[in-house]
Amino acid sequence: MASIKDVxxxxxxxxxxxxxxxxxxxxxxxxxxxxxLAAVEALxxxxxxxxxxxxxxxxxTLGLVISDVLNPYFTELARSVEExxxxxxxxxxxxxxxxxxxxxxxxxxxxxxRRIDGLLVSPTDGGSPLMLDAVRAGTPMVFVDRWxxxxxxxxVRADGRAAVRDLVAHxxxxxxxxxxxxxxxxxxxxGSERVEAFRDAMAECGLPLPDxxxxxxxxxxxxxxxxxxxFLELAEPPEVVFAADNLMALGALDAVRARGLRIPDDIAxxxxxxxxxxxxxxxxxxxxxxxTGELGRAAVRALVDRIEGRPPQSVTLPARLVxxxxxxxxxxxxxxxxxxxxxx
Amino acid sequence: MASIKDVxxxxxxxxxxxxxxxxxxxxxxxxxxxxxLAAVEALxxxxxxxxxxxxxxxxxTLGLVISDVLNPYFTELARSVEExxxxxxxxxxxxxxxxxxxxxxxxxxxxxxRRIDGLLVSPTDGGSPLMLDAVRAGTPMVFVDRWxxxxxxxxVRADGRAAVRDLVAHxxxxxxxxxxxxxxxxxxxxGSERVEAFRDAMAECGLPLPDxxxxxxxxxxxxxxxxxxxFLELAEPPEVVFAADNLMALGALDAVRARGLRIPDDIAxxxxxxxxxxxxxxxxxxxxxxxTGELGRAAVRALVDRIEGRPPQSVTLPARLVxxxxxxxxxxxxxxxxxxxxxx
DNA sequence: CCTCCTCGTGGAATCGATTACACGGAGGAT
DNA sequence: ATCCTCCGTGTAATCGATTCCACGAGGAGG
Numbered sequence: 012m013a014s015i016k017d018v019x020x021x022x023x024x025x026x027x028x029x030x031x032x033x034x035x036x037x038x039x040x041x042x043x044x045x046x047x048l049a050a051v052e053a054l055x056x057x058x059x060x061x062x063x064x065x066x067x068x069x070x071x072t073l074g075l076v077i078s079d080v081l082n083p084y085f086t087e088l089a090r091s092v093e094e095x096x097x098x099x100x101x102x103x104x105x106x107x108x109x110x111x112x113x114x115x116x117x118x119x120x121x122x123x124x125r126r127i128d129g130l131l132v133s134p135t136d137g138g139s140p141l142m143l144d145a146v147r148a149g150t151p152m153v154f155v156d157r158w159x160x161x162x163x164x165x166x167v168r169a170d171g172r173a174a175v176r177d178l179v180a181h182x183x184x185x186x187x188x189x190x191x192x193x194x195x196x197x198x199x200x201x202g203s204e205r206v207e208a209f210r211d212a213m214a215e216c217g218l219p220l221p222d223x224x225x226x227x228x229x230x231x232x233x234x235x236x237x238x239x240x241x242f243l244e245l246a247e248p249p250e251v252v253f254a255a256d257n258l259m260a261l262g263a264l265d266a267v268r269a270r271g272l273r274i275p276d277d278i279a280x281x282x283x284x285x286x287x288x289x290x291x292x293x294x295x296x297x298x299x300x301x302x303t304g305e306l307g308r309a310a311v312r313a314l315v316d317r318i319e320g321r322p323p324q325s326v327t328l329p330a331r332l333v334x335x336x337x338x339x340x341x342x343x344x345x346x347x348x349x350x351x352x353x354x355x
Numbered sequence: 356m357a358s359i360k361d362v363x364x365x366x367x368x369x370x371x372x373x374x375x376x377x378x379x380x381x382x383x384x385x386x387x388x389x390x391x392l393a394a395v396e397a398l399x400x401x402x403x404x405x406x407x408x409x410x411x412x413x414x415x416t417l418g419l420v421i422s423d424v425l426n427p428y429f430t431e432l433a434r435s436v437e438e439x440x441x442x443x444x445x446x447x448x449x450x451x452x453x454x455x456x457x458x459x460x461x462x463x464x465x466x467x468x469r470r471i472d473g474l475l476v477s478p479t480d481g482g483s484p485l486m487l488d489a490v491r492a493g494t495p496m497v498f499v500d501r502w503x504x505x506x507x508x509x510x511v512r513a514d515g516r517a518a519v520r521d522l523v524a525h526x527x528x529x530x531x532x533x534x535x536x537x538x539x540x541x542x543x544x545x546g547s548e549r550v551e552a553f554r555d556a557m558a559e560c561g562l563p564l565p566d567x568x569x570x571x572x573x574x575x576x577x578x579x580x581x582x583x584x585x586f587l588e589l590a591e592p593p594e595v596v597f598a599a600d601n602l603m604a605l606g607a608l609d610a611v612r613a614r615g616l617r618i619p620d621d622i623a624x625x626x627x628x629x630x631x632x633x634x635x636x637x638x639x640x641x642x643x644x645x646x647t648g649e650l651g652r653a654a655v656r657a658l659v660d661r662i663e664g665r666p667p668q669s670v671t672l673p674a675r676l677v678x679x680x681x682x683x684x685x686x687x688x689x690x691x692x693x694x695x696x697x698x699x
Numbered sequence: 700c701c702t703c704c705t706c707g708t709g710g711a712a713t714c715g716a717t718t719a720c721a722c723g724g725a726g727g728a729t
Numbered sequence: 730a731t732c733c734t735c736c737g738t739g740t741a742a743t744c745g746a747t748t749c750c751a752c753g754a755g756g757a758g759g
Contacts, residue, residue, distance in 0.1 A: 012492070014745055025709045030747055038707055055488070060468040061414070062745035064405045065714050080434050083427070090424050093451060102465055104448050107437060121446055124404040144399070148356070232631075264635050287576075291608050293637030358715055369739045374717060382737055406715035409744050704757080712749080721740080728733080 013054040021050035033058060064126065072102045073314060074122035075131045076115055078157070078199075079230065080107040082258055083286045084303060085133070088156065091307030092131060099315050101128070110196075110230055112136040119145065129314045133157045137198045151317040155310040157200045165323045167310040168200075169301040169330040171283060172208040177332040178281055178299060179212035182251050185339045187279060191224035191249035193238045193259045202230070205255045205283055224249055228259045235262025243270055243278075251279040251338060257286050260296065279338040283330075295335035302328045357398040365394035377402060408470065417658060418466035419475045420450040420459055422501070422543075423574065426602055427630040428647060429477070432500065435651030436475060443659050445472070454540075454574055456480040463489065473658045477501045481542045495661040499654040501544045509667045511654040512544075513645040513674040515627060516552040521676040522625060522643060523556035526595050529683040531623060535568035535593035537582045537603045546574070549599045549627055568593055572603045579606025587614055587622075595623040595682060601630050604640065623682040627674075639679035646672045 019026045024043055031039045032047040039047075050056070064070045073096050077085040093103045104127065106118025115135045119142055122130060129151035132142065138159040146152055146162055158166040182190055192209050195202030206225065213220045223245055226238030235254055239262065242249055254260035260282035267274060274280050274294055282289070285300035309326040317323040363370045368387055375383045376391040383391075394400070408414045417440050421429040437447045448471065450462025459479045463486055466474060473495035476486065482503040490496055490506055502510040526534055536553050539546030550569060557564045567589055570582030579598055583606065586593055598604035604626035611618060618624050618638055626633070629644035653670040661667040 015747095016745080026746080027709060027711095027748075028707085031708090034747080036748095038705095040707060043707080057464070057468055059409075059470060059745055061405055061408045061470050062714090063747075065403075065409050065716085066745080066747045068714075070405070080430055081427075083425075086424055086430055090451060097461075102448075102469075104446075107434060117441075120401070124401055125446075126403060126405050261631065261635065268635070287605065288632040288636070291605065291612070291636045292632070293635060295637075359717095360715080370716080371718075371739060371741095372737085375738090378717080380718095382735095384737060387737080403715050406744090407717075409746085410715080410717045412744075700759100702757100702759085704755100706753105706755090708752085708754105710749105710751085713747085714745105717743085719740105719742085722738085723736105725736085726734085729731085 012059075013056045014059065015056075017054055018047065018050045018056050021054060022046040068126070069128055070126055071100060072104060072125070072127045073129050073131060073311070074104050074106065074118075074125075074127040076106040076108055076118050076122070077133050078108050078110050078115075078135050079258075080105070080109075082230070082256070083288075084257060084284045084301070087303045088133075088307045091304040092155075092311055095308040095311040096315075099311065101311075101315065108135045110135050112139060115139065116141050123150065129153070129318045131155055131310055131314055134159050135199065136196075138162065151314060153310050153314040153317065153323065155306060160200065165313045165317070165325045167306055167313055167326045168328075169306060170327050171205060171299055171301070171330040172211075174299040174330040174332045175205065175208040175283075176212040176215065178253070178297070179209065179216055179218075181297075181332065181334060182279070182281070182338055183216045183218065185279075187250045187338070188218060189224070189247065189249045190218065190220070190251045190253060191226065191242050193226045193228045193235050193252060193254045193263065195228060195230045195255045195259075197227075199230075202255065209253065228255065228262075230256045230258060232258045232262035232265070235259030236266045237262070239263040239266035240270075243267075243272070248278070251281065254280070254282045257282050257284040257289070257298070260298075264292065274337050275339045281338055285333050289335065292337075294337050296337040297335045298333050299330050300333050301330045356403075357400045358403065359400075361398055362391065362394045362400050365398060366390040412470070413472050414470055415444060416446045416448060416469070416471045417473050417475060417655070418448050418450065418462075418469075418471040420452055420462050420466070421477050422452050422454050422459075422479050423602075424449070424451040424453075426574070426600070426628075427632075428601060428628045428645070429500075431647045432477075432651045435648040436499075436655055439652040439655040440659075443655065445655075445659065452479045454479050456483060459483065460485050467494065473497070473662045475499055475654055475658055478503050479543065480540075482506065495658060497654050497658040497661065497667065499650060504544065509657045509661070509669045511650055511657055511670045512672075513650060514671050515549060515643055515645070515674040516555075518643040518674040518676045519549065519552040519627075520556040520559065522597070522641070523553065523560055523562075525641075525676065525678060526623070526625070526682055527560045527562065529623075531594045531682070532562060533568070533591065533593045534562065534564070534595045534597060535570065535586050537570045537572045537579050537596060537598045537607065539572060539574045539599045539603075541571075543574075546599065553597065572599065572606075574600050574602060576602045576606035576609070579603030580610040581606070583607040583610035584614075587611075587616070592622070595625065598624070598626045601626050601628040601633070601642070604642075608636065618681050619683045625682055629677050633679065636681075638681050640681040641679045642677050643674050644677050645674045 015026050015029050019029045029047050032044050096103045108115035112135050116139050133156040152164050154166045194206045197203050228234035228238050254263050281297045283299045285298040289296040313323040359370050359373050363373045373391050376388050440447045452459035456479050460483050477500040496508045498510045538550045541547050572578035572582050598607050625641045627643045629642040633640040657667040
């Protein structure tokens with residue numbers, strides 16, 4: 012592969028001049044510029060990003076460590092992150108932690124070794140020493156979706172409290188009294204926050220929330236299934252199951268189906284995170300929708316601000332309730348197919 | 356951030372010795388080794404992968420350019436690719452082409468600039484000059500899922516012909532005669548192959564396939580919707596719609612639903628690519644399942660073989676028909692919930 | 700005509716690693 | 730005692746860029 016030296020030789024100038032042309036530095040004669048450009052063209056030369064990074068100490072690359080690529084929520088997040096990053100001239104390297112702290116650490120380490128310019132993380136746990144060290148060492152970082160309390164890092168996330176309150180009120184209005192939740196890992200902020208919001212909302216409605224109605228999941232489908240089976244075996248099973256993410260809702264669906272029960276007649280179901288398939292499940296699932304794309308874009312903007320020396324800003328956007336039929340009657344018709352990919 | 360020089364100074368040895376310890380080169384005294392290791396620990400030193408790559412001319416990184424991250428099929432593929440690559444000591448950088456050739460080229464270029472050791476591609480189109488150049492220049496490359504005919508690059512893919520034949524036979528057995536297909540872009544191999552397989556299978560069953568029953572989609576949900584609307588407006592609409600990928604099936608579902616029609620009573624639906632949600636849609640969707648994880652793993656193995664100087668092998672695995680209820684009666688019960696994440 | 704700037708250019712240092720080569724000392728063979 | 734091997738180690742070249750600094754030419758101003 013041709014290097015800058017080859018280009019210099021071909022154009023009959025020094026490597027310094029070639030470099031100047033490539034980085035359009037002002038003081039290059041028109042003559043030299045055209046000769047260099049011709050040589051670049053002739054040799055099919057492309058600058059070596061590795062060498063450039065070594066010298067300039069910047070990679071124009073962002074790392075994104077997400078908890079689970081198979082979760083459509085994170086996939087969408089990843090997509091919007093890459094899109095915005097590209098618009099700002101950065102590449103993104105995605106690491107999939109698969110909800111496993113040690114895998115998360117592996118990716119953080121690898122990304123740091125590659126000297127990425129900044130890190131976007133949706134932490135799987137309460138904070139690995141590695142990540143804390145990285146923050147202390149000054150690595151530009153932004154948390155997205157989930158965060159680690161007590162760490163001075165901007166957070167870009169959705170606030171679901173109001174939407175959870177709306178959901179509980181909606182369920183209450185439908186006559187449901189025994190509501191259960193499949194919680195996410197307490198070590199994640201989204202895991203604990205959603206339970207808390209649910210608990211508060213229940214209290215507001217004057218509904219009891221026995222411990223047996225709080226199932227411990229791990230944001231994966233299997234746990235949703237397991238917890239739901241547990242609920243169904245209770246002497247007094249809940250009337251509604253609220254899954255704290257879409258995958259656990261999928262698991263719950265599996266469990267209900269395996270029992271031969273019907274939704275919403277035998278048991279109702281709602282989920283945190285709205286995904287396109289919820290429109291087409293049997294029945295369509297009531298969910299809390301996050302402004303996922305906007306979160307990803309805002310996170311990138313915050314991180315790039317931090318990298319380029321501007322003060323980064325934390326962002327909190329509201330989530331909203333989307334009522335469908337999985338919790339009982341009185342659901343409005345979906346206004347239009349929710350298939351539009353790029354939403355404003 | 357500490358460099359190898361700092362470690363050398365701290366340990367009282369030369370950088371060469373530090374490097375030797377780090378790459379466990381044999382000729383280093385036990386004493387020097389412990390002193391270096393202690394220094395590494397004390398300084399929290401991590402080798403700079405950028406510098407190392409520049410010197411050794413290898414990044415231990417693979418590029419993966421897929422057509423659409425939002426497509427669960429590709430997400431799963433990406434996941435298995437990353438998993439296998441990690442097991443072999445490589446990282447993966449994913450580029451999302453979003454079914455747009457120019458975006459695909461952007462990613463290929465960026466990955467090449469970063470001097471990735473090899474490229475895994477599922478081409479969006481019939482072959483950009485850029486990619487052809489890269490192959491000619493000797494970049495290790497492997498096509499996965501889709502490929503470019505006439506290019507000497509190993510291909511790892513699933514063969515759906517038998518499964519499509521099974522599907523058509525199944526539909527025929529159910530009494531359906533008017534079958535339509537939502538095809539993918541003809542520029543992609545999967546796009547044209549699936550139509551061809553369908554056409555052949557129809558011929559085998561002695562069924563006609565009028566042009567009006569071949570709708571042109573682009574593997575995105577919107578096109579599935581649009582094409583399905585077209586089908587429904589025909590004087591004689593098809594009895595079955597077969598979508599060549601899962602997203603177009605989603606779009607078809609939208610269209611059917613918007614019309615207030617019922618599946619399978621008013622119209623039947625089948626899809627290429629099986630995804631977890633198809634179990635829970637209304638009704639569960641008959642689909643052709645690919646051994647996605649195995650494809651990803653085989654592709655990585657082939658690419659790494661090529662990179663490390665072993666002869667790479669093309670791999671073709673069979674896809675299989677999974678019958679559910681979206682095409683009519685006589686569907687067997689799903690044996691067990693299809694929620695298990697890691698399938699053998 | 701001399702001095703001073705400005706401009707375009709090239710030489711060379713530098714980033715942080717790896718590695719070929721040289722070198723000194725220890726130990727074995729003669 | 731001399732020579733030859735190894736072994737452990739350090740010096741320095743190298744990868745491909747960027748960029749500081751110096752230098753020569755040419756124009757402006759005195």
